Amino acid sequence: xxxxxxxxxxxxxxxxxxxxxxxxxxxxxxxxxxxxxxxxxxxxxxxxxxxxxxxxxxxxxxxxxxxxxxxxxxxxxxxxxxxxxxxxxxxxxxxxxxxxxxxxxxxxxxxxxxxxxxxxxxxxxxxxxxxxxxxxxxxxxxxxxxxxxxxxxxxxxxxxxxxxxxxxxxxxxxxxxxxxxxxxxxxxxxxxxxxxx
Amino acid sequence: xxxxxxxxxxxxxxxxxxxxxxxxxxxxxxxxxxxxxxxxxxxxxxxxxxxxxxxxxxxxxxxxxxxxxxxxxxxxxxxxxxxxxxxxxxxxxxxxxxxxxxxxxxxxxxxxxxxxxxxxxxxxxxxxxxxxxxxxxxxxxxxxxxxxxxxxxxxxxxxxxxxxxxxxxxxxxxxxxxxxxxxxxxxxxxxxxxxxx
Numbered sequence: 575x576x577x578x579x580x581x582x583x584x585x586x587x588x589x590x591x592x593x594x595x596x597x598x599x600x601x602x603x604x605x606x607x608x609x610x611x612x613x614x615x616x617x618x619x620x621x622x623x624x625x626x627x628x629x630x631x632x633x634x635x636x637x638x639x640x641x642x643x644x645x646x647x648x649x650x651x652x653x654x655x656x657x658x659x660x661x662x663x664x665x666x667x668x669x670x671x672x673x674x675x676x677x678x679x680x681x682x683x684x685x686x687x688x689x690x691x692x693x694x695x696x697x698x699x700x701x702x703x704x705x706x707x708x709x710x711x712x713x714x715x716x717x718x719x720x721x722x723x724x725x726x727x728x729x730x731x732x733x734x735x736x737x738x739x740x741x742x743x744x745x746x747x748x749x750x751x752x753x754x755x756x757x758x759x760x761x762x763x764x765x766x767x768x769x770x771x
Numbered sequence: 772x773x774x775x776x777x778x779x780x781x782x783x784x785x786x787x788x789x790x791x792x793x794x795x796x797x798x799x800x801x802x803x804x805x806x807x808x809x810x811x812x813x814x815x816x817x818x819x820x821x822x823x824x825x826x827x828x829x830x831x832x833x834x835x836x837x838x839x840x841x842x843x844x845x846x847x848x849x850x851x852x853x854x855x856x857x858x859x860x861x862x863x864x865x866x867x868x869x870x871x872x873x874x875x876x877x878x879x880x881x882x883x884x885x886x887x888x889x890x891x892x893x894x895x896x897x898x899x900x901x902x903x904x905x906x907x908x909x910x911x912x913x914x915x916x917x918x919x920x921x922x923x924x925x926x927x928x929x930x931x932x933x934x935x936x937x938x939x940x941x942x943x944x945x946x947x948x949x950x951x952x953x954x955x956x957x958x959x960x961x962x963x964x965x966x967x968x
Contacts, residue, residue, distance in 0.1 A: 581915040581928040585816035588937040612809040614821035617903025619782035622819040624811035651954045655961025672964050706814025718778040731778045732943050740785040746929050754951035757848045764852025
């Protein structure tokens with residue numbers, strides 16, 4: 575085992591997903607790139623996301639209490655990066671126009687969803703905690719939309735990772751990555767440790 | 772663009788990290804596998820994690836207000852899976868003994884850290900929200916420990932992803948994956964959309 579070094583408090587977990595948050599309305603949508611997001615409960619299905627309190631997205635979320643989480647493919651790295659780099663108010667035209675993203679109304683909430691992202695979650699705010707310059711927003715997942723092309727078959731709700739090819743973010747190194755190969759089956763490979771008696 | 776299908780509310784974001792949570796003390800550590808975890812703020816560095824309220828881990832966290840987040844390599848998939856599959860109270864011996872994991876005391880908190888995981892965060896609880904059968908625990912990251920072997924050089928706090936080789940969890944499909952290749956540089960590739968004027 576190699577020696578360890580202490581680095582101080584760093585806001586890094588590896589890896590992080592990289593998603594697009596859409597808020598507001600389909601006609602006037604706010605777009606934000608988020609890596610500080612994950613599921614935190616399934617009773618009901620709930621996500622947590624950190625949103626900088628000064629962001630336009632938070633104003634929309636506060637107004638409508640709804641937003642969508644949209645998973646881009648790794649080919650959309652440039653789109654995700656652009657959306658994360660700039661604040662709408664400093665741009666000459668809306669982000670959807672520049673990035674050629676289109677939005678549809680949600681079916682279970684006021685959240686607009688991004689058509690070009692193959693996987694979308696509609697979310698309704700359930701709890702907000704202020705943590706420094708961020709709001710940690712807990713939101714119930716009320717609907718999932720998935721492109722037929724990423725589902726493993728016509729009956730299943732399972733997503734093929736090779737078809738989705740989700741974008742991944744690496745903190746610190748500031749790079750986007752793709753998903754790699756399967757290592758093992760969960761709820762299975764750990765059984766080897768069980769005492770056979 | 773292919774047609775989309777609605778799948779109902781599903782607690783899935785792709786991909787998720789897969790970490791080991793250590794709680795209690797080095798001598799009597801509770802170990803839990805968690806994929807419902809991420810950073811949510813950097814003021815101060817803060818993580819959110821969903822912990823099932825009936826878990827031994829939550830009892831420890833409530834008692835000490837501290838825990839560690841330990842990132843396993845993809846080679847530790849079997850260890851992570853075993854820790855996630857079984858409740859300590861139903862096992863004939865402690866999980867660290869079975870999995871040959873060893874623990875050291877934290878240096879900035881009461882949290883024990885897992886020596887065999889090359890990257891560890893010590894965390895102190897700051898806020899707890901009950902969401903169904905889960906507690907969403909917000910905790911401040913108070914120290915980071917990294918193996919010299921995963922750091923890009925002697926001066927840097929940057930982690931080499933190829934050296935760390937972090938374990939990744941895919942919800943629904945219930946599989947473990949490795950990280951794939953780099954796609955693009957963040958804070959860079961999106962600049963191509965900027966109007967050159």
